[in-house]
Amino acid sequence: MTLWQRPRLRINSFKSFLSLFLVGTFLSVALAACGGGNQNNTNTDNSTATKKQDVEITLVSFAVTKIAHEAIIPKFVEKWKQEHGQNVNFKQSYGGSGSQTRAVIDGLQADVVHLALALDTDKIAKAGLIQPGWEKEFPNNSIVSKSVAALVTREGNPKGIKTWADLANDGVKLITADPKTSGIARWNFLALWNSVIKTGGDEAKATDFVTKVYRNVSILTKDAREATDVFFKQGQGDALINYENEIVLAQDKGLKVNYIIPDVNISIDNPIAIVDKNVDKHRNREVVEAFVKYLFTPEAQQEFAKVGFCGVDETIAKSQEFVDKYPPVKTLGTVQDLGGWDALQKKFFDDGALFDQIQAKKR
The missing domain is CATH 3.40.190.10 (Periplasmic binding protein-like II)
Structure with missing residues (x-):
């Protein structure tokens, strides 16, 4: 009996081994295939994460x-x-x-x-x-x-310009940008208009004032930066109206600037x-x-x-550094105070509106 049992055990053992081998091989191939798929997905995700398009x-x-x-x-x-x-x-x-x-x-x-x-x-x-x-x-x-509007003068202020009203004086040559091309120019116009309205003047007085001031404008530049260059680099004009920030920048570049931030001003937003x-x-x-x-x-x-x-x-805004740099303005007007942009555009800056009328009178 023993002699017959051993070969049978060997045959059974061989069959078991063969079965296990085949199962193992199948599982290995299947796992490798699954693992390979996951690996490829991981590489794609990582590639996308690390190589995003600019x-x-x-x-x-x-x-x-x-x-x-x-x-x-x-x-x-x-x-x-x-x-x-x-x-x-x-x-x-x-x-x-x-x-x-x-x-x-x-x-x-x-x-x-x-x-x-x-x-x-x-x-x-x-x-x-x-x-x-x-x-x-x-x-x-x-x-x-x-920002707010700043009024810049020559060293020593030979024309004695201290307020907005002084810009209407005879003999003053003013540099500012053109409201037709420049946003700052529209703010400049509103700063002048606002200076009359906020001090008790009516629209007739405001119209008369801005008309006199713009008669004194010798050059209308296309933007605020060009206005600064004309005044400082080319030496033209007795006064310049510009953003306060543009004047601060000029100072930071080493230019000696004589300027005033008028007490009656406009909030430039x-x-x-x-x-x-x-x-x-x-x-x-x-x-x-x-x-x-x-x-x-x-x-x-x-x-x-x-x-x-x-x-x-x-x-x-409230840090000491910038409070010292930009002291508060006493009377600060806003666009809303003056009626809003839609109304102001029609009144002042549309073709044929007040600014064009003033320019026509200069010719």
Whole structure:
């Protein structure tokens, strides 16, 4: 019996081994196939995560914001790269706010517009490029930078210019930008008009005053930056009206500047908006929204404040450094006080309105 049992055991053992071998081989192939599929998926996911396509943002802004944006943009690019593993490339365009507005409406592929006044942003919205209600999308009614009007004179102030009223004096030559192309120029006009209204004058007196002042304008430049260059570099004019921030920047560049911030002034509010139609086409909304939100952070607001813009972030605006730099204005008017941009545009800046009438009388 023993002699017959051993071969049988061997045969059974061999069959068991063969069965186990085949099962094991099958499972190994199956597991390898499954494992290989998972490995390929993992590599694809990792490749997507680590090799995201670069994204591009086109920023269109008014001239005097350039130095602030050039300090802010690299910080945002670094932050986004660290948090999202993606490179952000910026295209930037700077010029007069009115000219920039027309360029965007005519096809300049802006993703973000930072303009001198809400009226210009509204024009782009009316052209169907920005969704209605844009001003409610971000803090502070989407006002991201502010300034006031400054009155600059020559060293020693030989013409004795101390107030807005002095700009109407005979023999004064004034430099300012053209309201037809420049946002700051419209603010300058409103600062002059507001100086009469806020001190008890009526519209007839205000009209007479701005007419006299613009008769003294020797050069109308296309934007605020050109006005600064004409006054300082070319030495033309007895006085210059410009943004306070533009004057602060001139000082930071080493220019000796004699200027006054008049006690009666206008709040120059500069809005920012996403150009929805372009962003939807470019499929970059996530990063564009993140950039605009970043502009309201203390880090970005500090860069605006460094170059002369009044902070819209209270932690920056109330810091001792910037309170000393930008003392409060006693009587500060707003666009809303004067009737709002739609009414002001029709009254002052439309073709044939008051500004054109004043220019026609000069010819």
